[in-house]
Amino acid sequence: MMAKRIYDLNLLTVFDAVMQQGSVAKAADKLELTPASVSLALSRLRDSLGKPLFVRKGRGIAPTLYANQLHASVGDELHRIANALGMQNEFDPASSKRQFVLAGQSYFDQIFLTHCSAWSREAPGLRIAFRAEEDNFHKPIEMLSERQADIYLGSLPINHPSILQQRVGEEELVVACSRNHPRIGDSLNLDQFFTENHATLTEGRCGSLYLYQLCDAPLPTRHVRYRSDSLLHVMAAAARSDLLCVTTVRLARLWEDTLALRILPLPFSLRSVPIYLSIHRSQENDKGNQWLTGQLRNLFLDMPSLMAAQ
Numbered sequence: 001m002m003a004k005r006i007y008d009l010n011l012l013t014v015f016d017a018v019m020q021q022g023s024v025a026k027a028a029d030k031l032e033l034t035p036a037s038v039s040l041a042l043s044r045l046r047d048s049l050g051k052p053l054f055v056r057k058g059r060g061i062a063p064t065l066y067a068n069q070l071h072a073s074v075g076d077e078l079h080r081i082a083n084a085l086g087m088q089n090e091f092d093p094a095s096s097k098r099q100f101v102l103a104g105q106s107y108f109d110q111i112f113l114t115h116c117s118a119w120s121r122e123a124p125g126l127r128i129a130f131r132a133e134e135d136n137f138h139k140p141i142e143m144l145s146e147r148q149a150d151i152y153l154g155s156l157p158i159n160h161p162s163i164l165q166q167r168v169g170e171e172e173l174v175v176a177c178s179r180n181h182p183r184i185g186d187s188l189n190l191d192q193f194f195t196e197n198h199a200t201l202t203e204g205r206c207g208s209l210y211l212y213q214l215c216d217a218p219l220p221t222r223h224v225r226y227r228s229d230s231l232l233h234v235m236a237a238a239a240r241s242d243l244l245c246v247t248t249v250r251l252a253r254l255w256e257d258t259l260a261l262r263i264l265p266l267p268f269s270l271r272s273v274p275i276y277l278s279i280h281r282s283q284e285n286d287k288g289n290q291w292l293t294g295q296l297r298n299l300f301l302d303m304p305s306l307m308a309a310q
Contacts, residue, residue, distance in 0.1 A: 008048075009078075014041040015053065016078050019071045020101075020147040023060050030099055068146075075147055091287035093123035098288050103143050104153030106132035107231040107251050114254065115299055128292075132229070144280040150289055151296065152278040162281050169300030170272040171248040173214070175264045176256075178239050190267040194219075199226040199237040199245040211246055214270045235259060248273070275300050 017027035018038065028035045046053050053070075054061040063071070091098075102112070109130045119126065131149060133139050140152040141160050158165050175193065177184050184192065200222070212219055226237045231247055232255070238245040239259035252263045277296055283289045 008044070011041050011045040011048070012074055012078060014038055015045055015067075016071065016075055016147065018042065018054075018061075019063060019067065019075070022148070026099075032097075071146065075145075091291055093126060093291055095125065096123060096288065097125040097127070099127040099129060100151070100288070100292055101129045101131060101149045102151050102153065103131040103133045103140075103149035105135045105155070105231070106229065107248065108153050110232055110251060110254060111299065115295075119295060123291075140278050144278060147280070150279065150283065151292065153296070154276050154278070155273050157274075157276060158278055163278050164281050164284060165276050165278040166297075167274055168277045168297045169275040171250060171275060172272050173211075173246050173266060173270055174249050174252055175244055175266055176235055176238055176247050176252050176261045177244045177264070178241065179260045179262045181242060181262065183242075184244070184262065184264070186262075186264075188264045188267050193244065193267050194222060196223070196244045197225040197242065198222045199228070199234045199241075199243040200224050201231060201234060202227045202229055211270070214273065215268065216271075217268070219268065235261065 014027065014031065014033075017031050018024060021027045021030055024035050024038045024042070028038045031038065042053060049070075051066050052064050053067040054063055056062075102108070109132060112128070112130060116128075119128075131143075133143065133152075135154045135156060137156055137158060140154055140158055141163055143149040144152055145162055155171075175188055177196075183196070211222075226234070226241075226243060228234050228237065231251060234245045235247055235251065235255055236259060237243055239261050246266070249263075252261060255261065256263055277293060279289060279293065
């Protein structure tokens, strides 16, 4: 009878970190190891399994199909073991050097920047990376399940057994244009809105920011002359042209003076855009994740109004 092979859990932990971070250097930084140590661990795991795990891609590496399948099988179990052993139950923001990866619509990145100084005072060694991704039903599940992100922020509800989600706030949408717009003054009616040309998000990035999904009544088609993956780029295009754009009050307030924007209410009724915070179920007891989730909840508790932006 062939004896079962025993695998070194430390090697799988290193493998998990490389899969999460996407590079040997970033995994080494997270694990507080040298890149050479991480590479050696990957080589030992590859030899033990007898199958290649990564291939060269440009200046970095990319996981093989087998590595993706392996990570899908062992990733959750590694985090459950870590939780059971209390490895993630200790977190002191004042001394932690952890790196968190947040993902979601690109405009959230701008919101975080305004709070970085406050967070750095409480957690000076903490590092937070942000990945701009599409706002759809599939991307949060994919990124959280594959540990490409610790927290995902989006505008769509998710119903998946591996994902824990909570609604942490909402956004009000407004119209933004240049303060020097030749035809738009201090008010905007329905005919003007649909007569003017517009800058918008590309549809794949919109999620619930897609205008027509938020209105209960049918709307005319807008004349779109510019599209971008970034809501900030959309606002900048409107500020430097005769285009109109629809954006969130929160982002409009941040940039109205810098971009010299005129902020106006929409000339029709729209529902507010919900903000959902999602994590993987295996991370539920992670004290670090709990701390950061609390910070984000507080950030979105305050819903800015259009009156404050004027």
